[in-house]
Amino acid sequence: MTVANLAKFPSIDHSKEDQWAASATTFKPNPELFEEKWAGKIKAYNDTLEAAIPKEYLAPADLVPKDLDSGHFNATLIPPKVLDPETLAITELTAVEIVSKIASGELTSVAVLTAFIKRCTIAHQLTHCAMEILFDEGLKRAAELDDHFTKTGKTIGPLHGLPISLKEQHDYAGHITHRGYVALLDNIPDAMAITPQILYEQGAVFYVRTTEPQSLMHPDSVNFITGRGRNAVKTSMSPGGSSSGEGSIIAMKGSPIGLGSDIGGSIRFPAAFNGVWGIKPTSLRLSGVGSSGAAETTVNFGVMPTVGPLANSVEDLELFMKVYADSKPWLKDQSLAAIPWREIPEPKPSDLTIALVFDDGVVKPHPPNIRAMAEAEKKLKAAGFNVITWEPHRVHEAVEITNSLFSADGNLAAKLKFAESGEPLAPLTEYFLSVGRGDEGLNMLEYMTYIKDREVLRQQYLTLFNERKVDFILTPTYVGVAPKPHTPKYWGYTSLWNILDASCVTLPSGLFADKTIDLRDDTYKPRNKYEEYEYGLYDAEYADGLPIGLTVVGRRYTEEECLKASKVIHGALTA
């Protein structure tokens, strides 16, 4: 036996792989099966959703355009015109204020939830953000919490009475949990996912489950169960995804805080596209048990899924994260790292070195995002931050590693679900089934090699953070503002931080796309096919008025520092 008789480990040149041009999936839907077995179940699901809408809370027809899917309608302007002053006042409160006012007896849980039910109804009317409405169940819970408070004078936990919206994906005991797969309309979990369970034990009130795209794999919202969700600031545009409904419901203030999930940008896209806050934590801090995708009998740790909140303020994200960590979630989910929440002081700008990503070296951002980064540079410098330019490092390779690991099973888990229902494939589903290794998947030795390369990449980034003396990176969240439905493909600005498992906070920059200044540069020569496609999406007219969300990135496990820094950075950007 010599070395020649043995197989060798593969050596993979990530820079030469071109997953953009990967062969399309050979998988095909089955229209007959879909019609025969599933169309009725989909109708029943939508009928239930429709029936649960309290019609008395809908915005009057004269305020609502006939066609919400075209044109330039800003849905966030409607609730203030429709709601009574008390409801408006309550729904403008932050989560921090809400739990404080309930704990002091100034507000009841029922009053708070009733206000959010009213505003949520309008949010759903305009953005189609809900997949399941649980208002009755929520009101019952709120009444029980009030009863407890009246009897004992005490809250049951630090989230007592706080309405929290949940992305549909999270297992909900006794209710259909389909995760954007038609075939899962038959799936009714026995138990709550662990993260919602923890929030519930801390006093949260659940009342709405929000929309997501087919298979959870798009930075968009199209699915074949409830159709598409809409962007809150411009209803014709994409709310992002896959936590689509969380982005729009939070922007509408139909929920004070919501629970999303993120494996490639699924919290950050909707936060950025709708102009709200979101945190994608390091993977081992929050439980994903019961919040998975299609895979039921397998685990792929190649790219780690995460769950996390979206809200309208950094303080609300902090509240969520602190309460969650304080509950010692690692005693419920063995996979979590036992990391207590650290109380840290707010840094001074001069304590922080911020590295700015103007271009990731693969796809140049659109004009609004370029302008936002340039503005950020000016404002951060003026506020006293140390500001440097982040030289991109192996982003193309990182995306290749991410996509290949993501598709390690040849997308078998997803395709088994699609095959079960025969449902159509949305264009972005077809796309995501084709990137990376597509149908082929990885073999065992390739997988182990990719994992090693991922570890090397992570170590290189930590070294760069250390050598460049960088505290945080500030980066565009996507190449542009909210795109048209069915279009966003390049996820390098977000998925890079998933493969690196970094702490990320997405924040509203305070800036909006402006068609008068964010002009398309038609002389620009794309450097590659990724860029050619994405730059081709830019339309100043459609971008106009949409919020520009930026993302603060820290080392792994720096959620505490990342949130505090984001607050200070946001302060400087919006000063």
Add this chain to the structure above:
Amino acid sequence: MTVANLAKFPSIDHSKEDQWAASATTFKPNPELFEEKWAGKIKAYNDTLEAAIPKEYLAPADLVPKDLDSGHFNATLIPPKVLDPETLAITELTAVEIVSKIASGELTSVAVLTAFIKRCTIAHQLTHCAMEILFDEGLKRAAELDDHFTKTGKTIGPLHGLPISLKEQHDYAGHITHRGYVALLDNIPDAMAITPQILYEQGAVFYVRTTEPQSLMHPDSVNFITGRGRNAVKTSMSPGGSSSGEGSIIAMKGSPIGLGSDIGGSIRFPAAFNGVWGIKPTSLRLSGVGSSGAAETTVNFGVMPTVGPLANSVEDLELFMKVYADSKPWLKDQSLAAIPWREIPEPKPSDLTIALVFDDGVVKPHPPNIRAMAEAEKKLKAAGFNVITWEPHRVHEAVEITNSLFSADGNLAAKLKFAESGEPLAPLTEYFLSVGRGDEGLNMLEYMTYIKDREVLRQQYLTLFNERKVDFILTPTYVGVAPKPHTPKYWGYTSLWNILDASCVTLPSGLFADKTIDLRDDTYKPRNKYEEYEYGLYDAEYADGLPIGLTVVGRRYTEEECLKASKVIHGALTA
């Protein structure tokens, strides 16, 4: 396209797999290649080792049996007969006392190291614990540390001047690092492994690198570079492995504290077999970068490797762990969870519920270990602990999952190394190449299924800990005391806690095998082949006098609690 056209994920019945009977590896050594290319390098390596021994410190010949590899010679009794009083006094100090006396100026680093060099020389003479001797390099470093202290009045860190022995496996800059593979005699790393590097920065002095078995895969010490290491308490018996030399050098007090590694029991076997302390931490607390096995271009996260210290007291393990965590190792190794060291109070016995493993349901322990557990039950109850019996849970399945994940690459990385040198395979190497999936390895879908099953198993154990209200498990570390060389195979009592990634502290029970009472039960009917083999190994005569090491097991990331509890448990056991 229907479901029938798609492959399915495998469903694996772990209880039916019988890796004990897995087909033997087809891989064969290449004696010609070995002789031709490597025999000379092995000789040169041993010549260097031999030349570095300071002959003036050897124990006199009349105290040393001619044949250390048979009979009942207890090497730990020799140093006190040979060493001068000052050397003896210094080498009897704990690591905590050493750093304290150096920091106060009572002892110099050179004086401390000189004492340990003397005792280490005897340790190596009797147990063959060293693979590389670095006395000159160590003395130079110690002198530099003394110089710094004299000039500044300060230590460079909390480990200032502390001699630390290193298992050979850890990358050592500029020195051959072979990890028990002959082919790696050509491997000279540029940089230190991260964990030794951290220890060095905290003030540690390196002076000896210790022995390990071929390929690091045995609970024994046989290798084809330096031969076998010996048990300190009975030199004819196995010191355990794979941190073989660390077990014997610590028992000999030729080192106050040493760095081992553990992926299936490799810290705990040597600690138990030589009667010393060892901690196998949860995997993401200490860096394994540069401390790996054969794999250079791949990572297998199926069973997580760990590194950790062995020492003569629990306080020394605590010192190591605290100093290490306080150095923020996650800023050096991105893979680590950022978990600060928590100072916690010592528990009262009545605060703790200890669950005892009398039998893991697969292989019944040998008579000395049964007696030790029965004694533990009595003593812990008398000391006021809440004591229950731990009902074993799916141990056979856990071992099957462990072995299969361990061999996911079909042992390709190891076999490529063996093929490169053509070296012979020790019997235990042949064995470990055959368990699990052996040459076959796993395919991608099987691997993902095994990982899921592993996660389910971990969650089941956490649930059992919670439901049974157990703080810690106390378990035999192996079925018996130190076995004869080439023999120990069953690793279920240790590897169970690797697949679960639990915190483990191995401690000396204070009891020793006693041939007059630990009688073999020849009427016992083995329940399976594992047990038939292991029970067949028991020999009361050879076991006689060997220490019985037990292991305290906690939930993941409970190193702080586990160490404090181990101290209290050890106190009760040895009262």
